[in-house]
Amino acid sequence: MARGNFGIRCARVISKRNWHWSAREKLMIIMYYESGHSKRSTADKFNIQPKQLCEWINNKEKLLNAAFYTQRLNTDAPKKESYQANYPDIKNAKFSQKWVDGFMSRHKLVNKRKTTVAQRLPExxxxxxxxxLSYILYCRNEHNYPLSLIGNMDETPMAFNLPSNNTIEQSGIKTVSILSTGHECSNFTVVLACMADGTKLPPVIIFKLKNILEMTWWIENVWTRRASQNNNPRSFLVLDSFSAHKTDVVKQRFCEKKTDLAxxxxxxxxxxxxxDVSLNRSFKAKVRNLYNNWMSKAIKDYTSSGKIKRPSYxxxxxxVKExxxxxxxxxxxxxxxxxxISNATDGTEDTLIFDFNQLESKINRENLGREVEEDGENNDKENESESEGNDRNELEDDKSELKDNYYEENEEQTVIQDWS
Known part of the structure; x- marks a missing residue:
């Protein structure tokens, strides 16, 4: 009888499939084990051997420093350390500016202008x-969210005055004055949210006018309405560590809406x-272009002191909508x-994680195409006849008046207090 039990046990172990786990998946399994489960139950759940789990636990530090798509750890010395050991005098080398320019030209390297002030990463x-990322993978494997139910929400601050950072002036001029409304310190907040399948949720603008519980208001009026047709399905939302996102009231409200938080x-x-990676920058660039067009073309009102009035709500x-x-x-x-966050759970898309270069090139192509399109539209407008232009201006005035009336009627419903 003991002999038969031994045979059954061996057969069960042999029947386990040979799966190549990536570093990200190994960390996810380790996290499941550290949440209070035994090694045997963890091994049975993920169809691995306890010996494998023990080996991964011992190599946790190496797994954390490995690329997420790596399936086998490299035990060799890092290239940077070995290079410094082989060439200890490299820090004393001197290069001329001509050699540096030639080196950068041969390797297609350029100096990039700073576009954002990034936070310093923790040690x-x-x-x-x-x-x-292991927690993200674990939740997706447990609940199998579709991409249309995986979202991200962020509050981004903006100012009523958005002048361009670039201008044209004669060479040698050290100080250049840029026309603005003088409301650089008058800020408002825009709440943006989107889903992993590309769906964009309606933006919310927060002005310093009304005292409302901002986060719960957003949950009821934006996040809940998003899924009203699907009877409030289980969803997944990624948030930053802003204190308003972690209150007990907000957590309870998300729990009632069947929303898991990360x-x-x-x-x-x-x-x-x-x-934060790309969307906020493109959004602000578009709004800044609209502001610059308004500053250069629109007829503006002035205060009693002679300053330009800030744009209306x-x-x-x-x-913001455009x-x-x-x-x-x-x-x-x-x-x-x-x-x-939305990569394939089988690891086939793990190489896209932190591929910021490809995303940066896509943003630059999009911005370049937008500039060319706007230049073409401006040239077409200049070639139109004066009479057609007058008719068009009258029509645009009527439309803008209707649009202003719409926002004025609904402004009280969408204007809530600033987060700060």
């Missing part, structure tokens, strides 16, 4: 982002939040994959 950011560790939104709301509508849905999908 243990590799371990934190590894644990976060809070990004502090200081890692520049790597793990899709809206209704005009700002139209800029800027958000202009975001390409394919860039939203790619941003989620670049942050490791």
């Amino acid at each position: 243990d950011y590799v371990e934190q982002q590894g644990n976060f 809070v990004i560790p502090g200081g890692l939104t520049s790597r793990l939040q899709p809206l 209704s005009l700002v709301a139209s800029w 800027g958000w509508d202009a975001i390409d849905t394919s860039m939203i999908r790619q941003s989620f994959k670049c942050c490791g």
Whole structure:
């Protein structure tokens, strides 16, 4: 009888399939074990041997520093350390500017202008982002969310005055004055949210006018209405570590809406939040273009002291809507994959994680195409006859008046207090 039991046990072990686990999947299994499960139950759940699990636990530090798509750890010395050991005098080498220019030209290297001020990453950011991505993978394997139910929400601050950072002036001029409304310190907040399949949720503008519980208001009026036709299905939402996202009231409200939360560790939104990676910058660039067009073409009102009045709430709301509508849905999908949130669970898309270069090139192509399109539209307008232009201006005035009336009637419903 003991002999028969031994045979059955061996047969069960042999029947396990030979699966090549990536570093991200191994960390996800380790996290499941560390949440209070035994090694035997963990091994049975993921169809692995306990010996494998023990080996992964012992190599957890190496797994955290490995690429997420790596299936086998490299035991050799890192290339950087071995290079420094072989060439200890490299730090004393001197190069001329001509040699540096030639080297950069041969290897197609260029100097890039700073576009954002990024947070300083924490010292243990590799371990934190590894644990976060492993938790994402674990939740997706447990609940099998469709991409249309995986979302990201972020609050981005904006100002009523959005002058361009670039201008044209004669060579040698050290100080250049840029016309503005003088409201650089008058800020408002825009709440943006999108889904992993490219769906864009309606933006919410928060002005400093009304005192409302902002987060619960957003849950009821934006997040819940998104799924009203599907009877509030189980969803997954990625948020940053802003204190308003972690209150008991907000957590309870999300729990009632069947929404599982993943809070990004502090200081890692520049790597793990899709809206921060690329979408916020493209959105603000579009709004800034609309502001610059308004400053250069529109007839502006002035205060009693002679300063330009800031744009109205209704005009700002139209800029926000137009800027958000202009975001390409394919860039939203790619941003989620670049942050490791919506990648295929079988590991076939893990190479897209943190591929910021490809995402950066896509953003640059989109911005360049938009500039060319706007230049073409401006040239067409200049070639039109004067009479047609007058008729068009009268029609646009009528439309703008109707649009302003619409926003003025609905402004009280959408204007709530600033997050700050």
